Amino acid sequence: MTASPALPARPDAAAPILAVRDLKAHFRTNHFGVKRYVKAVDGISFDVRRGEIYGLAGESSSGKTTLIKTIAGAIKPPLEVVGGTVDFAFLPGYGGLHRAPPAEVARIRWRHLSYIMQGSMNVLNPVRRLRATFADFARSHIDASDRQFEQAVVDHLARVKLDASVLTAYPHELSGGMRQRATIALATICRPDFIIADEPTTALDVVVQKDVLGMIRGIQREIGSSVLFVTHDMGVHAHLTDRLGIMYAGRLVEEAATAEIFRRPLHPYTRHLISSLPRIGDDIQRKGLEGSPPSLADPPPGCRFHPRCPLAMAACSERVPDMVETEPDHRVACFAVNGDQAP
Amino acid sequence: MSNALLEVSHATKVFSRGGLLSSRRIVAVNDVSFRIEAARPEIFTIIGESGSGKTTLSRMILNIEQPSAGSLVLDGTDLSTVRSNRDRLAFMHKVQPIFQNPFEAFNPLKQLDRYLFMTRQRFSAAVGQAALEAAVDEALRKVGLSLKEVRHRYPHEMSGGQLQRVAIARALLSSPKLIVADEPVSMVDASLRMSIVNLFRALRDDLGISIIYVTHDLATAYYISDRIMIMQNGRVVESGDARTVLNAPQHPYSQQLRAAVLLPEVTGGTAPANSPST
Incomplete structure (x- = not known):
């Protein structure tokens, strides 16, 4: 084949809403003269397209929370952005929220970019009724009379199946599921272009979790937002996300459509991750992986998975494999899969 | 009827909250009965969501909470009679806990091998350093570690999966008949989770230890359990x-x-529906 068939014209693919390029965010500590670098995010590049739910999966300490903190501009020492850019379509020219002037950040925050966090208690002010919380967050972004604003909030709460009476309640008076639904309503009331969701259902019971995921999906479809959805739960990813990136030790190792990842994982780590999940109804023996995730303060050289990898070769401990698009929309960083492209 | 390892009959636990005038009664565990045979080691799983009473029930089995009504009998001993130090030690000999978060279960300022040596000394007459080390090493080998890897290490130097293995090794030192594991893998990384779960299976098959596995995760429950019990609001529903x-x-x-x-x-x-790959 001389040329690949022309891809169908896809304006959304041409202009991603979020483009992360070679992002590096390290924790730099200096205790008693002992300097330590923890490379929590080390050279990550990916796009989130308009109108999709992009999932990010990884174990604890794989750097996924640091990655979304950096994307959201929540950078406080000892965390530092060492290199790379984060470009939102609605915030062009700065290369990241952390570099934009505060006035710009205030303009886009909540209106264009909002968050759903794991602990709803941390988002909702415990000493204010929900009505006041909604006003605190969203009133300045919605141009309407007080009456219209209240009506908009009530209408929006109905989307997450909450009654208008919750507006008079304090957060502690609501159940965990109701609180999380209220935070989802809060995050979506301004119809933001982009929502960052960090383990939003992890603290919920399984029965409630399924409802809440359905609501996130429903609202996302309705208002056409893009979502960056972070969780370690592969079941949630299979259920909700459109595309999925797999992180291991601060780097992205594989990315593809979610169905593709589950059907045909290529990276040895992803393959293991998918095959180790027990399923109700089958009795196949599942294995854990030998070894343990590396310390990010002192990661192994080359591919960070190589000490645990069944396919490790000499090159793996010497050089870092690049993310290579093996097939349209399927990228993987592995010498054993892509072949060694080194000179 | 004397060969039950654990017999829980009509166990009920009521917590009262509030003051004199406005006290509220919360029935955390309501009339729960089950029985684990001594002759047949098994993995018995208690499934429930938050607030179902599964943790309260497991704490009663560990004798950390006393039932408000009903009784728990372990290997012929009613748990309500276990009060003196000697009785408690004998009880701990038979039942050992494994908790959810190994980083909270171990003191971060204490070396891990000290825990193991202390536990061993408590449960057997002191017989000298060499025998002590051999016993600890043996327990660690059962969980896929060795004393060499653990000696002088602090909890933060280990991964969650390794630390949970150390917790299991510590529990094994008293050669228990029953291990109560409350959400033992929910804090463990996905790539290590199945090795811990498989380890429970090995404990049952090779060492004849019964395990009460408390969880909300139906998939791992299906994977390892022999019997399960589903709880809702303190009651057993199935x-x-x-x-x-x-x-x-x-x-x-x-x-x-x-x-x-x-x-x-x-x-x-x-995707082809569940066809075996060729």
Whole structure:
């Protein structure tokens, strides 16, 4: 084949809403003269397209929370952005929220970019009724009379199946599921272009979790937002996300459509991750992986998975494999899969 | 009837909250009965969501909480009679706990091998350093570690999976008959989780230890359990053989739980339906 068939014209693919390029965010500590670098995010590049739910999966300490903190501009020492850019379509020219002037950040925050966090208690002010919380967050972004604003909030709460009476309640008076639904309503009331969701259902019971995921999906479809959805739960990813990136030790190792990842994982780590999940109804023996995730303060050289990898070769401990698009929309960083492209 | 390892009959636990005038009674565990045979070691799983009383029940089995009504009998000893130090030591000999978060279970300022040596000394007459080390090493080897890897290490130097293995090794030092594991893998990384779960299986098969596995995760419960018991609001709604119950739950709540499990696979695609790969 001389040329690949022309891809169908896809304006959304041409202009991603979020483009992360070679992002590096390290924790730099200096205790008693002992300097330590923890490379929590080390050279990550990916796009989130308009109108999709992009999932990010990884174990604890794989750097996924640091990655979304950096994307959201929540950078406080000892965390530092060492290199790379984060470009939102609605915030062009700065290369990241952390570099934009505060006035710009205030303009886009909540209106264009909002968050759903794991602990709803941390988002909702415990000493204010929900009505006041909604006003605190969203009133300045919605141009309407007080009456219209209240009506908009009530209408929006109905989307997450909450009654208008919750507006008079304090957060502690609501159940965990109701609180999380209220935070989802809060995050979506301004119809933001982009929502960052960090383990939003992890603290919920399984029965409630399924409802809440359905609501996130429903609202996302309705208002056409893009979502960056972070969780370690592969079941949630299979259920909700459109595309999925797999992180291991601060780097992205594989990315593809979610169905593709589950059907045909290529990276040895992803393959293991998918095959180790027990399923109700089958009795196949599942294995854990030998070894343990590396310390990010002192990661192994080359591919960070190589000490645990069944396919490790000499090159793996010497050089870092690049993310290579093996097939349209399927990228993987592995010498054993892509072949060694080194000179 | 004397050969039950653990017999829980009509166990009930009521917590009272509030003051004199406005006290509220919360029935955390309501009339729960089950029995684990001594002759047949098994993995008995208690499933429930938050607030179902599964943790309170496991704390009663560990004799950390006393039941408000009903009784728990372990190996012929009623737990309510275990009060003196000697009785407690004998009790701990038979039952050992494993907790959810190994980083909280171990003191961060204490070296891990000290825990293991202390536990060993408590449960057997001191017989000298060499025998002590051999016993600790043996327990660690049962969980896939060795004393060399653990000696002089602090908890933060280990991964969650390794630390949970150390916790299991510590529990094994008293050669218990029953291990109560409360959400033992929910804090452990996905890539290590199955090795811990498989380890429980090995403890049952090779060492004849019964395990009470408390969890909300139906998939791992299905994977390792012999019998399961589903709890809701302190009551048992369904119990029985794990395969039977989870494949065809009868109670509406169990059916709801079963339906809420998110399968780790994408449905509706073009994947061949469960055909064995060639």
